[in-house]
Amino acid sequence: MNMYNSKNSLGGTLPLVTKNIIIINGIIWLAQFVLMRRADIDLSQQFGLHFPASDHFRIYQLVTYMFLHDPWSISHVFFNMFAVFMFGRTLEQVWGPKRFLTYYLVTGIGAGLVQMLILYLRLQAVMPQEMFSFVNSVTIGASGSVFGILLAFGMLFPNAQLFIIPFPFPIKAKWFVIGYGLLELVFGVANRSGDNVAHFAHLGGMLFGIFMILYWKKRDKNYGGHY
Helix, strand or coil: CCCCCHHHHHCCCCCHHHHHHHHHHHHHHHHHHHHHHHHCCCCHHHHCEECCCCCCCCCCHHHHHHHCCCCCCHHHHHHHHHHHHHHHHHHHHHHCHHHHHHHHHHHHHHHHHHHHHHHHHHHCCCCHHHHHHHHCCEECCCHHHHHHHHHHHHHHCCCCEECCCCCCCCEEHHHHHHHHHHHHHHHHHHCCCCCCCCHHHHHHHHHHHHHHHHHHHHHHHHCCCCC
């Protein structure tokens, strides 16, 4: 296992996959913004992830949804891509572009599947008049993959010191990831009115991230490789 080196992580050329993920998400967000502002066309209706019971659901949405963000909120895409920039490049340097891209896509798809499962379970408990809003909800954003990236960073470099605003002291990566995951679980279970954040999708990204890392670790050990 490669050791975390903050100098290598923050310097040098941005790895290929990390760079392209950021560029693609930025271009698509700009397209969303322009189309909504100029033509009132919402790309999320076609490419956002719809509930399978919806007439708008398409299987490819499990991939395309993670490249869409709120067109009226630049902070949504900015903070997701900032996390990819800060942590994704380190993972790509350790794993290589092919494995990193696979991980990014699998955790994103996994997050979408978990979100659909949670919606299905909640549908069993809602009143009939509330079913329409559940069935026609749309999930967008790269947060599932981002949380998968955070999980991987915490597992590979558990003792790396992170400086997180507004805390005036460093936090070890493992405690940051555990704390963040617990917060998402609390917010997801609370299911507060008006909260449109897909907290369980974030946890889904982490869950599938654990599966992928443990699978690769076991496979690489069996084949004499280096994780």
